[in-house]
Amino acid sequence: SKMATTFIRVSPTLTLRLKFAASNFQRQTINNCRSLSTSPKLYREYYFNDKHDPNESKFDKVLIANRGEIACRVIQSCRRLGIKSVAVHSEVDSNAKHVKLADEAVCIGPAASAQSYLRMDRILEAVKATGAQAVHPGYGFLSENTEFAAKLAENGVAFIGPNSKAIQAMGDKIMSKKIANEAKVNCIPGFDGVVTDPDHAVKLANDIGYPVMVKASAGGGGKGMRVAWNDQETRDAYRLSKGEAASSFGDDRLLIEKYIDNPRHIEVQVLCDQHGNGIYCNERECSIQRRNQKVIEEAPSTFVDPAMRIAMGEQAVSLAKAVGYSSAGTVEFLVDSQKNFYFLEMNTRLQVEHPITECITGVDLVHQMLRSAKGHKLLLTQDDIGVNGWSFECRVYAEDPTKNFGLPSVGRLNRYIEPEGLERVRCDSGIREGSEISIYYDAMICKLVTWGNTRQEALDTMTDALDRYVIRGVTHNIPLLRDIVTEERFVSGNISTNYLPEVYPEGFQGKTLSQTESYNLAAIACCVHVKDEIRQRSFTNELRMAGQQTTHIRKDPILDRNPLEFTEQRVWNLNASIGDHYIEAKVTHKSDFFEVVVGGEKFKVANNFNLTNPIIDTDVNGHDLCLQFISHRGNGDVKLQYLGTVFRVNVLNTHVADMLQYMPEKVEIDTSTVVMAPMPGLVKSVAVEVGQQVAEGMEVCVLEAMKMQNSLVAAKDGIIKKVCFKAGDTVGEEDVIIELE
DSSP states (O other), X not given: OOEEEEEEEEETTEEEEEEEEOHHHHHHHHGGGGGGSSOHHHHHHHOTTOOOOTTSOOOSEEEEOOOHHHHHHHHHHHHHTTOEEEEEEOGGGTTOHHHHHSSEEEEOSOSSGGGTTTOHHHHHHHHHHHTOSEEEOOSSTTTTOHHHHHHHHHTTOEESSSOHHHIIIIXXXXXXXXXXXXXXXXXXXXXXXXXXXXXXXXHHHHHHOSSEEEEESSOOTTTTEEEESSHHHXXXXXXXXXXXXXXXXXXXXXXXXXXXXXXXXXXXXXXXOTTSOXXXXXXXXXEEEETTEEEEEEESOTTOOHHHHHHHHXXXXXXXXXXXXXEEEEEEEEEOTTSOXXXXXXXXXXXTTHHHHHHHHOOOHHHHHHHHHHTOOOOOOGGGOOOOSEEEEEEEESEETTTTTOEEOOEEOSEEXXXXXXXXXXXXXSOOTTOEEOSSSOOEEEEEEEEXXXXXXXXXXXXXXXXXXXXXSSOOSHHHHHHHTTSHHHHHTOOOTTHHHHHOTTOOOSOOOOHHHHHHHHHHHHHHHHHHHHHHHOOTTOSOOTTOOOSSSOOBTTTTBOTTOOOOOOEEEEEEEETTEEEEXXXXXXXXXXXXXXXXXXXXXXXXXXXXXXXXXXXXTTEEEEEEEEEEOTTSEEEEEETTEEEEXXXXXXXXXXXXXXXXXXXXXXXXXXXXXXXXXEEEEEOOOTTOEEOTTOEXXXXXXXXXXXXXXXXXXXXXXXXXXXXXXXXOTTOEEEEEO
16 A cells, blocks of 8 residues: 655644555554554454443544553554554654554654753644644653653643643652552652752761662662662662662652562552542562563462452552542552562552453453543552463563673664464554664663463463563573563562572573483574585576486586586584583485484474475474574574573584684684773763772763663773773774773
């Protein structure tokens, strides 16, 4: 189908793009997110409990003041309900998925969030230009900004969320703690005011007692949060958290409270209307975190029994009603080993992990937010909310999990296939094949969600989905996610917020293979090597095939056969190496399978896959095995993604492998004299100059990536020889920022 695009000049900084598309193009686009498409069957599957009056009034047009997957998610509910949608976007997001899904799109500024998605004036211009009746803020950016909600109200535009007073009361962490204390809600000991400077932070930390948590008063998502165990760490936490808070939320106020060591992080979803009604939609377990950001969530929690669920839920609803809350919101608690729970904060917005609540309750939370903002009463009662099965969400990020459990990665997705062909799998994403992951925004690729009748069933589905999720062009965290969902402690439900450092004390370095798994990997790699050799020797669409006689090609008088005819090889003697582990292998090519002998063990591998498909879904000795084929290079390197981790298996014919002993060893480069960027980002500050003496561990610069600030330090004592970048410069991964003599 064809699509016509009209551009209308609205202001020097604002361009309105109206897109008129054929209905079949719209259906094709929306099907990129199959799980939330307009299909009635799929709607009934996911939202079987979404009570509403089909004749009730609704908005005609809604603007989504956000980007990425959450913008797509809101657009999909709007489209299903027949509500027109307006997307806003920065210049670098002009081709983004949410822009293509929306009925209209408005460019609101340059790439930096502070000049686009955080610009209230430009978003208000877009609202006026498009005639939108309501604004959905998503999460992050302006979603918990009181001033933004108030300005919309002044202009007669509905804010799809709570009123500005409730946002101010609950969105501000300092004020919310005061209200919670007054409401007799268990709270974490701490200082309820604003921390004024580093010295004030140190004094408060000593009064409260270490360890303490320094965190932003506004916002959430793990940004602007640091744990401190001593005075120096408190000063560093104050400085870095203040910078992150200003960058992410436009509000650099900080609070400080006692850090509860080794807790669980459990939150309760609440849903309220403007008529004083409120219910809770069960809890979500969010304890798997790195740097205070959630990695894997599940609903319900293995730790919460029915009595505890009722107690937490009633307390959450009571707190929401105390501030006249309406719309969807989340009350977060820290829970100790004795099942004592303490109020942490309330997020006055839709949470990232809301899909798992939708899966076990059947409620479309976005739809209920739209209904509440329109003034309709909540038709759902507490008795309507049950626990239907189990659901998991894995946050798939463009980041390297081997670097501090995840440092951002940037690049273009040159191959991208979501595992939506599996039953009970939902992919909430804001990207497509060809999308660019940049340094300006959050590194999330997708929220991969699975559902099952039991916890183990949902986990098994998640394992299959991660194995079949194809991502090329950026480093991603699927290796870590895949390892966690099959790890013994996680499977048993024995988790806490310290799970990652406890299970991976040396950091995550990829899947550790057993001998059987190593042999499986080597067997498949050898089969890939053999299949590639056979493919290279074949003459596609030619008569000159092995054993086939032709009359128009003259035979070689010496060889007595056709010049291009070859004798098909059936047996390969190979040498496979995985790291420092060398394995002898023998491959025999049968008609429909390979017989592989690896390390003295025999494997029968089905010959049912081809090297043009990234998924190798085969059978090994009668057992299903799923891998991903990455590449096969001329030097024998076969890259396969197995059990989530990408392994390089070097496969060589035996006579070639014998020559490796004559190859010179590669000299390791000394990196202790340089400070390199661990990820692409923006140099926020440089603390040293040429000729300055520095000590080991001293901060030399701060690098900002995906709105997180990272302190880089000197690896040894020395004198600064060269400063290669200045504050404000962008750097790539492994760029040398500072050199030491």
